[in-house]
Amino acid sequence: MKTSFIEYIKRRSLTPRTISSFDRVIVIFLKWLEKEQMKVEQVSYRDILSFMKSCQKQVSQRTVQLYLNVIRHYYDHLIEENKIEINPVAGIKVQGVKRKALYHIFEPHELHAIYNSYQDETLKGKRNKIMLSLLVYQGVKTEELIKLEVQDVKLREGKIEIPGGAKSERRLLQLESHQVLEFYDYINNTRKEIMTNSGQKTDKLFVSIEGGDSLDSCMHRLMFWVRRKNKLVVNAKQLRASVIVKWLKMYNLRKVQYLAGHRYISSTESYQQSEMQGLTEEVNKFHPLG
Structure with missing residues (x-):
């Protein structure tokens, strides 16, 4: 047995x-x-x-x-x-x-709905929606978003290269088909207009807009807006966890380790163990030991 x-x-x-x-x-x-x-x-x-x-x-x-x-x-x-x-x-x-807090793990269609719910046609809104797309489709960390440069977007290949960090590895991720078009418009139109208006010269993919719009504060406001629209959203880490759990249902452990940028396989396994135990459930009312 x-x-x-x-x-x-x-x-x-x-x-x-x-x-x-x-x-x-x-x-x-x-x-x-x-x-x-x-x-x-x-x-x-x-x-x-x-x-x-x-x-x-x-x-x-x-x-x-x-x-x-x-x-x-x-x-x-x-x-x-x-x-x-x-x-x-x-x-x-x-x-x-x-225990690590258990929170709602979003299904792919729920992640897509979160993305579609963000509607803002201003320059700032268009930039923010591109950032949100990388959270809900590629599970990118917020600190990785800030490091991205224009050259990291491979429009011809339909991919984006995510830079590594102290706790993550560099990886090349596939973009959704609609993201390719949106990135093209952002890089060739929205980003150029933001830079022209602010007089900036930088290779960074996401650029600040004048008026105290740092990318750190931008991410806080973006997540605040998302939480207002969907009460189940806690933070960006939750969105990343949802993407990783989705990958675990599609690919083997080693591939998910690469996609998530995990340096150690144990980091990926922790999401797998959580999935086996039921991440989408609320914390159960457990019987205490006497």
Whole structure:
């Protein structure tokens, strides 16, 4: 049964290191069941709590939480195999463990709607909409937007090259077909007019407009406008997470690592793990450990 579980998690394109850690946790759990003279299929909600309490004597709260997540996937596998009907781990969490905030992950059509909702035909509005398009379609970080130069846009190829940074790698990303036309208009018309009006000379793709319009403050105002239109939007990181989760459903882990600009595969895996646990769900009301 453990062997079939390993095959199950291998299908999710996890790294060998992660698969090995899953394997170790399941071995610990199965040994505990053997000691308690219980079968995997007979384990109840209360039995899981007993297992967690026994683990707390040896490992940290965070490690117990990690054990719990692996065992939850193990029982999801058993449900898929029609061995059981209910996951006994569902709804349990170790208290006192800080979690990354879970927020709504937008589906592709929702991201497209966010983009289409931004309507502003001023020079500033046209520039901002181009910036928003890179957030919702390419998952670009806000600090990467500021670094972009005109030469990074490859209109003939329909691609854009995103510069690397302290925590990200350079990558070449495909533009949506409508983005190619919009970038062409922005570079050849909107941007030139902004630069003429302000007297600027720069290779930067996105240029400031006179009157205290720094790109940093511009991004704050842009996200404020987006949040007013869609109450589910929290910040730009949420939009990036939505794009990465979309990619994970389309490509293998290594390709998503490249597209996201992640320096380490573990960064990409964290989005995959979140997707497996259900990013789009609200934080559940977990049973506390007594």
